[in-house]
Amino acid sequence: MHVALHYLGVYGVGALKDIALTIVSTILSIILGVLAAAGRLYGPKALQIAIAWYVEIIRGLPAILQLFIIYFGFDQIGIHFSPLMAALIWLVAYGVGYAVEIFRAGLMDVAQGQREASAALGLSPSTTMRKIVFPQALVAMLPPLTSFVVLQLKNTTLLYLVGFADVMYEARLGVDATNQAGPLYVMAAVVYLIISLVIGRIGMRMERRAAAYR
């Protein structure tokens, strides 16, 4: 048996960690992202500006620098995060920055006439958002959301730098131990590719369902 195949087991565990982290951070990013997008569009001026700046900062700083600031930077001032905690905080902080823009674009994509028609029928602003605007915005948001989830999955590979034992981390360790860079990295690549293909499939299916009326 090829030496690389001994790593299948740890790759599996690493992949599960990556998947779990992607799912949890995506869910949290989406929830916070929806709220932030609503704040960005309809909130008080100060909040709008604060959120706009948050997006600029997240988008403008290299991802790896954000991670290092959270893990190593905060350690300097006495706040110590475990690799898992740092990973989660970073992925959510980073994810919200992107999710805000996706949701904002989606909400703005819904025609003004829809809101007017809804208001003219006496529907409250919250019902309008829930029943009229959001379902339509979702159709515009799903394709970038799918890409976003894949991006988050790929971001997890950076986490080996803070010692989070995912697929990438195990691949690095394996290469150091066995000198089999080719097979081990290709195996890692296959793992990430399979997961992102599955995410793409799920996204496509949701898209088709949400856009059935078009």
Place this chain on the structure above:
Amino acid sequence: MSNDVVVSARNMTKRFGNTLVFKDVSLDVHKSEVVAIVGPSGAGKSTFIRCINRLHPFDEGTLELLGHRLTGGKAKVPRAVLQDIHTRVGMVFQTFNLFPHLTVIENIMLAPMEVKKMPRAEARERAMALLEMVGLPHKRDIYPKRLSGGEQQRVAICRALAMEPEIMLFDEPTSMLDPELVGEVLGAIQRLAREGMTMLLVTHEMAFAKEVADTVVIMADHEIAEMGPACEVLESPKTERAQQFLSRVLKPEQAADDFVAARTASQGGDR
């Protein structure tokens, strides 16, 4: 038409920023009266009826409707008042604005269920009755995208009627329709008029205005140029601005000739 005034606008003025939309508009609408507002584009007709159900705020003047008194300016209208107005005043838009992600019958059932908390079965039954009325019961389960413009507008009328409004506002309901589909929508509106619905209608269909409206208002250059009984205003307008507008819409070939003549004259001058 009775003597109860249900809408009373007094000196209403509206601006978008520094741009004047309409000024000093005063108008009374009685119960069961049909008021048609006609006039050239950009006169402020659509914005005016949108101010009546407060889709837009207005800047000056007062508006009394359905027992509420609204004043122009920045002051916010209480949520409950706004809700009451929206519930009792129905609106039909130029662009239909049906909810594309809901089927025809869901479009009609939504507001009664959400706003009036009507049970689903009852809402469905009433929606079906409305669809029968406009001749579209067989379209109930399809999405608006699959309907023609005329069908979409008839569904939009049903959607507004499902809330049992006391006043209906029509904002150029046939402007987006192919000519052969205009009739079916006008038919539905005419039927409402006969049943005694109070209506304000912005339209470019002069013949229809004459036939269905009790009162015609001609708006031009951001104000009311003339108003009065439909036949009187449309057949023998008194003000010059109204005469000018009507001669243009009622005799389009003449207007086209004038236009060509004016152009030729001005170009000739250039050369």
